[in-house]
Amino acid sequence: MSSPFSSRIFVVCFSILSRFSVLSSKFNPLNGQHLRVIWPLWEGNPKGLSGPVKSGVIIDYLKDRLNFTYEFVRVTENILEPRGKDRGLISYLLEDKCDFLMAGVTPTSGRMKLADLTVPWMYDCYDLLFAVTEDTVNIDAVVKPFQWPVWLGVLISMMGVITILNMLQYRLMPKVDSAIKPDRINIRNKPPESHPSRVKKGDGKQFLYVFGMLLSQGGSCTSKRLPFRLVAGVWTLAAFIFVQAYTSTLFTYVVAPVNYPLVDSMYGVAESTDVNLLFRHGATLNIFVMDPNATGVYVKLRKNVDSFPNSRCNLISQCLSLITPGSRNTFANSRNFQLDAIKSNFEKTGKCGLQMAGDCFLSLPVNFALQKHSPYTETMNKGLLDLQQTGIIDHWDSWFRPMPPQCMANVKKGYKKGETKHMPISLKNLTGAFVVLSVGLSISFLAFLVEQIISMIVKRNVGKVAEISLDNNSNSQDLNIIDLATEICLSSNPIKPE
Template sequence: MMQILHFFNVLLLVTAHQPFMKFGMLEKPPMFMRKNSTVAGDNLYDGIWIDMIEWLSQHLNFKYEIIFVNNVLGRPQTLNGSGVWSGASGRLLRGDFDVLGPPVLMSFARNRVFHSVGVVEDEPSALLTPALTEMSSILSSIKPFQPMVWLLILISLLSAAICFAASSPSNEDRPFWYKRLIFSRIGNYVFYTVAILTNQGPVFALRKFQSKLPFRLTAGVWCLFACVMVNVYSSTLTSHITARKMSTPPTGGIQVMEEGVLSYLVIDDSFGREIILGATTGKLKKLGDLFRRHPENFVPDQETGFRKVATGCCAFSDFVSYFNYRIGKDFQETGKCRVHIGKPVKGYGFTGLLIRKDNNYRDAINQGILDLYQTGLVDYWRKKQAGRGYPVCQAQSKKKSKVLRSLNLRQDLVTAFFILGIGISTSFIVFLAEQCRRCKCR
């Protein structure tokens, strides 16, 4: 009995000396976020750092309280002749909480007044654009019109007509100047070869006397060449009609700005805004000029940026982990993949929790975070928060870009009749030209 009482006394003594820490947390999904619930309790928040703080409290034996703060990180300001910090950074200096997280980007100004703990390399970011759309069937049939193919056919047509005109004997009934101008007969042979290609029959009767080269042999060689070229083109055209052709997303914010099709959004935090608007040279200056003309492209938070991109009007850059989480959540809500993530870009900064310089637990928290990363739990929590929607959307995007689709009669027959109309129009023009020529000859 005495041993049990001694054990409880020791336990109470240890509990009484447990340090108590306050964590001020900015909303930054999937690192930290509020749950959509009004029920008071211990589960008001969710995210990777909720699990990390709980693990650290057990590993380092401390109690904690989570204080939700607004998303204004703060910056140095001058007030009454002295330097102060605004936003959450100012609250940290005043002692409203001991640690500020999730990890924020390190800067020289912050390092002068704060210590950074749990410093890791900045995670990769990517460009978020509206979902890739399948190009319409008419556009997919027009784009394969390779200029080189039709240029070669035109050159061969003129070459055959010139060859016919050069090889045919002079007509003694014509004036001298007509016999000397070889180009006067080229038009006749152009009509003839085009008529053969369009199956309209000969435009004019062949001369009774024999030419230097077999006329039909030369025309047949040209028709064979044109037939091969057209068949090659037709196979290319068929693949463009039957295969899925997805729109090509931009590769970066600068390309979005130069194309001008989408509006480029930036979160309105003090750090990014000052860099963009303060640039005086290079591409950042162009981006700053664009934001000065359109200040509405500064968005207050990540959620606003994502919702605008999902409507199809804008592009937005942020961390890949947030996009993975948000796409998964959006897929669960709507059942659609409304956005597309570009190629991840490696980060070139470092992030860490902010702690006051007079805090004595800096080394302990650093060691605890290092031990936590070595367990592999952080990667597990990240995959858990990403949700199932992001892998599904990625798989659908790859499948659409590789697999042939079945022809849609309502849409794809429009393309077929469009191409048929081109052929009929060409034949009709040749027929009218033939009739006009006959009328002039009479």
């Protein structure tokens, strides 16, 4: 992998080859000058300040290209414009303590009044950064393949088919058959009490038949009549369609990721009520969101910011400290800074704990700044344009910001790894199926307990009835014995008349 040292060699070589074309074409006011430069990421500044990583190489290129020397000015501020009593980086330009500000300066009307801005040397946008969510239990995977109107339609269809099959077999068919087989009249004219078990058993068969088709278990057709078989055949076809549509879609929900991103865009944050938006005080987004005349999505974002007391921070590290696993916080910042945060987090923890939404919001040009009406502005612009023509600015990202391959899926939306590792389906993917099984077993066990309780009550009542009947039988037998003894006595000792 190339190093920053090799990039400096390239800059020097390119500068030597192209210096004469610029210097000979027009007078160079930077020739032999010494500039005071502010680069927030200079090692002499406090850690945690925000600034472009590539500024250090760009200033070396411009130095060799335009033949000037420079020194870095130490700063402690992390905002551009002065805010109240707090100074900003632009304050150094206004106070003539700096000649060239190499921070990420996006053009606004206020900034253009305070300083000269160079041509854009890159374009960037805001992206959302949040913690990677942990895997959640995929309970509702078994019901997701169908929307609730489809489930309701299937349930109504099942009840309707069961009712129609029962009517055909036990209401309409006997009347049709009575014209052919008169012997059925006696069966039909019997009171309902004479064959209740038959009707109950038939209802259960239709119920099992309808459910068996949905479970791909099949079932026996309890009637040979053509209307009955037509209804059963139609249900078989409908059940086949239902089952195929359900099973083909169920697989995608079972193996789908169960760690859904916290949010997918800035507009999702604006519409959400439980996601907290974070950004820096010195960010350009802060100007748009906190503008009293803001409209549209910025008004909703300001309401979100006002609802969370720690929504704005001075340093990126302060905002990142609030991005923790399980939190509902998301940090909005320049996409390049977000890449640095993901890379730094991976180097510290050894895993990709941060993720970007992948939605570019508020795309803006990035400039450098000089003092207002500076004589070096036009020359700096030409040097930056020459550097852009080489195309090396974008290529420097692969040198200064190499993203770990493990984290590429957290950076690019829809990114697919070159080597796909097939992971076995985990328990969290099939939690819904086990929940359904547990509920079914619980209901079955509850029904078993109810049957046992009813059986015990019935046995107890039967025992009491048996005891009462035995007592009655013994009493009647005693009375019979007494009557028999009385008759014997009377027959052996007849009463004589006086």
